[in-house]
Structures are given as structure tokens and as C-alpha cells.
Amino acid sequence: MGTKTKTSKSMPMTKQLYQQQAAKYQPKRNVLLNSLRAFWVGGAICLLGQILQNIYITFFGFTEKTASNPTVATLIFLAVLLTGLGVYDNIGQYAGAGSAVPVTGFANSIASAAIEHRSEGFVLGVGGNMFKLAGSVIVFGVVAAFVAGVLKTLWKMFT
């Protein structure tokens, strides 16, 4: 019982050969169609942002500079809501980068990680995993901004 059956003619599976075999089963990416979808969905989200921003400027007395804060917060709220309802993932399937690149995608990555790890508890699950995907964005953004900010400040000091 439990004798291991060895494949008699074992082909030497080199890395190259494996990639060749695996390539057959990878879905073909339609670059043009994907780009078109990303374009109109991403554009539509930015259009919505522009509409919200103008509403905040016209009706709530924000200026052009300050209006982007409530606009971003509103978009984030909408994205989290849609994530919770399971709609945003469907949009993401269709639009790819079109729904990932706008700030709504950032909110989606936080909310979906939070919801997904809920079963592991609120501290270890939700708290610990919330920035699983968004963390890299924050880390690289902050490091880049820190380096650039220090350079710029030193430059101003010595010139």
C-alpha cells in the first residue's frame, strides 16, 4: 500500500521548458481592449470627481485649493460602500487599472482587506491587514516625498 508510482519517462523539467508549457495555458491579454476599458472607467471616475468638486465649490463655499479634500473623502466613502456591497470588485474585473489607479482603488484595497480578514478578529485581522495592499503605496510615497523634500529644503538653504 502507498507505493509511489514513478513516472517512467520523466522529462527533465527545466525552467525554460516549464515556462513554455505554462505559456499555453495563460490567458491572452488583450492590451487594446483593456486600455480602452481602463480609459473610460478611469475617466468617468475623474469626471465624477470634477462634478463633486464643483458642487463643493459652488454650494459649500470651498475654494479651488481646499475642495479636493472633501471630494477625495466623498469618493473614498463611495468606494468603500461599493466594496462592501461587492460591486467594486466587479467593476475592477472589467476595468483593471481604470478602477485601481484613481483614489477609489486605494480605498477599495483598504476596505476589501479589512472585510476579508474580519474573521481573524478585529485587532489581528482588520487592524493588522488593512494596509496589506495600500501599505506599499504609502511607504513608497512617503519615502519618495521625504527624500525629495529634504533635497529641496537643503537646496533652498544653501542657495
Next chain:
Amino acid sequence: MEYLIAFVVGGLICVVGQLLMDVAKLTPAHVMSTLVVSGVVLDFIGVYDRLIDFAGAGVTVPITSFGHALYHGAISEAEQHGLIGVVTGIFEVTSAGISAAIAFGFLAALVFKPKG
């Protein structure tokens, strides 16, 4: 016209992201990190503010504006308080986005159950 420009420019930034995924075969996390860093760089060389004047929400909604906002907060605080301002000001502008995302994200985890 304002709306059309926001739509087209925002859409084009998303196409750049899509091409990074499809052609350069980067993961979404790599794409987002790349875009954030490019936002910082574009602001560093003084281009991003002109883009905002031109395209409005078309460049403030994509994630590149997160990098722009981080750098902007750092710089404006550094102008008043010197080098320490870089660290104290870095989250000044992005605070709204990050706080909102954390708070709403946590509330969502309270309310919704995972799907699928």
C-alpha cells in the same frame, strides 16, 4: 470643457497604469507604487501644479496626486519650520484621504461580511 479634460486626462493616466500591468507585466501593487513615486517626482520638478490647473480632478483623483500631496505638505511645512517640517508636514494634505479610508474601511468591516 472642464469636465471633458478631466475625463480624458484621468482616463489617460489609468491607461498608463493598465499598460504597466499588461505590457510591463507589473503587479497592481507595483503599478500603484510607481505612480505614487512619479507623482512625487512630477511635483519635485514643478510640473504637477500646472497639470492641476489644466486638468483639475483629472489629475487630483488618480493616485499620483497622493504623491503630489505628500510632497506638497512636506515642502510647505519645511518652508516655515526648516528641515523638521519635512517630517511634520508630510501627512498634512493627505490626512483627509488616509483618515477617511481607515475610518470608513473599519466601519465597513463592522457592517459587511466577506463575499465569495
